[in-house]
Amino acid sequence: MKKRDTLAPRVSKQKRSSGEKPPQKAIAYVSKAEVERFFRAIPVDNLRDRLLFDLIYRFGLRRREAAFIELDDISVENETIWIRRLKRGISAAYKLHPRTLALLRAYLPLRDLGGNRFLFQSPQRQGQALSASFIYQRFRAYATAADLPEHRRHVHVFRHSIAVHFMNEGLDASDVKDWLGHRSLTSTMIYAQVTNKRRDQTYQRLMDSKEIAET
Helix, strand or coil: CCCCCEECCCCCCCCCCCCCCCCCCCEECCCHHHHHHHHHCCCCCCHHHHHHHHHHHHHCCCHHHHHCCEHHHEECCCCEEEECCCCCCCCEEEECCHHHHHHHHHHHHHCCCCCCCECCECCCCCCCECCHHHHHHHHHHHHHHCCCCHHHCCCHHHHHHHHHHHHHHCCCHHHHHHHHCCCCHHHHHHHHHCCCHHHHHHHHHHHHCCCCCCC
């Protein structure tokens, strides 16, 4: 069976009633292997970009959410980061992954302070954060170098990807909802339908279970 790498809600072949909403646009994501290929395309010594896209992937950040991370949002000592969610998302503190911490510890001493409160400084505008367009351009350059599919060379694909990867790992939908800062579980459940992996795992658990009755 061919794996699905985009998600579109199933639509009945029967004609939809006039009051029914049209199907949502398919959600594009990339596989674990493609994410790793993307990071291999970033030069090892480019700590800013490695850290930037590490945070975007691990926390499912939108471009502006990543751009406006401030130094005060990060505690290397406590290994935490405060994420300000946009689009009415729920802001919260998160634990930092060891890889992210290593990148932070390498990046921060090299960062030119200059009175800039943002973690990622604009190279053109003093005291300002990276622009969303700059982040998009950097992402597209690395995605192209990594030969990601053309229609998945945009930053938001990482937000979709981490959600799918979490679901495939077997995380509960409520935990994925919390991690992405969703207000509604409905926004999260769309990712649960992307592949059959979790359903197949559930089937195997049922096959091995001593609690299911014989019929």
